[in-house]
Structure formats: C-alpha cells, structure tokens
Amino acid sequence: xxxxxxxxxxxxxxxxxxxxxxxxxxxxxxxxxxxxxxxxxxxxxxxxxxxxxxxxxxxxxxxxxxxxxxxxxxxxxxxxxxxxxxxxxxxxxxxxxxxxxxxxxxxxxxxxxxxxxxxxxxxxxxxxxxxxxxxxxxxxxxxxxxxxxxxxxxxxxxxxxxxxxxxxxxxxxxxxxxxxxxxxxxxxxxxxxxxxxxxxxxxxxxxxxxxxxxxxxx
Numbered sequence: 001x002x003x004x005x006x007x008x009x010x011x012x013x014x015x016x017x018x019x020x021x022x023x024x025x026x027x028x029x030x031x032x033x034x035x036x037x038x039x040x041x042x043x044x045x046x047x048x049x050x051x052x053x054x055x056x057x058x059x060x061x062x063x064x065x066x067x068x069x070x071x072x073x074x075x076x077x078x079x080x081x082x083x084x085x086x087x088x089x090x091x092x093x094x095x096x097x098x099x100x101x102x103x104x105x106x107x108x109x110x111x112x113x114x115x116x117x118x119x120x121x122x123x124x125x126x127x128x129x130x131x132x133x134x135x136x137x138x139x140x141x142x143x144x145x146x147x148x149x150x151x152x153x154x155x156x157x158x159x160x161x162x163x164x165x166x167x168x169x170x171x172x173x174x175x176x177x178x179x180x181x182x183x184x185x186x187x188x189x190x191x192x193x194x195x196x197x198x199x200x201x202x203x204x205x206x207x208x209x210x211x212x213x214x215x216x217x218x
Contacts, residue, residue: 102199105151120197121188126153
C-alpha cells in the first residue's frame, strides 16, 4: 500500500520571513536613531551658533551703549590735605583715609572721601544742582543700592556724570540709558583696586541733618 504524502510544512519559510522582517525592523530603528542623531547634532550646533551670535551682539551693544567712557590712570594714596584733582568730579587718585558711606546725598560731599569709596568699588553719580527736580527724583529712584553714591556737584561738564575708579562718563540727564550700563559695568568692576572693601561705617561727609539717606551694604 502506497502512503500518500501530504503538503510539506511551511515552518521553515515562515521563520525565514520572520527573520527578514526582524532585520528590516532593526534597520529601520537604526535609521531612525541615525536621523535623530543627525538632527540633534544639527540643532545643538545651531543653538551654539545662535548663542555665540547673541553674545557677540550683546557685547557690541554694551560697547555702543557705553560709548564715551573716559579711562584715566590714577594714583592710589592716602593723604590728609585737600587734593586738586585733574577731573571734575574726580575719577580716582589720592584720597582721605576715611571713605564716604555709600548713600544718596542731597548736599555736596567731600571729594577725597568719595574717591576712597570708589577705590572700594563704588560708583559716584553726580548731577548739576540746577537740573529739574524731576530728574533729581529719578536719579534718587535709580540710585541707593550698595556701592552707589549720589550727590550734587557744582560746575559739572554735563548735567550728570558717572564716575568709578579710573572711569568716567558724562551723561545727558537722568534718562540717559548709559547710566545703568555704566553702573552695571563698573560697580565693583575689574578696575576696582579694593573690591569688596566696606562702603559703610565710614563718614557721611556732611552734618547729620544734611539729608544723607543711608543704605545698607549688601
């Protein structure tokens, strides 16, 4: 008796198909990972380029904003007699042994004490006594933080003058945008001979009832 043969099982063929599908799936996953890697790297490069460009633009704008700053080479010496400074107001130089307390003043203050404060990193903002009262009020609103001094000053070369150790900038008024840039750049700036030294505990330079508004040091 002859035994009939049935159809051969297709298990082998299905296994090969499955393996081919798995290989193709793995390839697609590798392709996706490669695409994500390429796009991720490209995005990172673009972000870095954008950041570098923004930083360069920021520095350029800062330089433009601070256009007009004069730089002086000034001496660092304690003296007990009045000093004839080369700049009006002084931008550094010989100064009194006692520093001026950083504050907002309604009267003029001694140059020699204010210069000592600048040696410690203070910025000294001076204004002509005859500028409009609203400008004075605006300056008083802006100033008053640690290492900031505000006071009137006769015979200024500009309505407002910003000074720091070895740096000075004449300003058009209280609303001159360079004022805040100057403070940000030079208060406790790299030009400061004694950064972090005290700006309180010295002298107010004037009588107790003269109108000095003391501010705590940060």
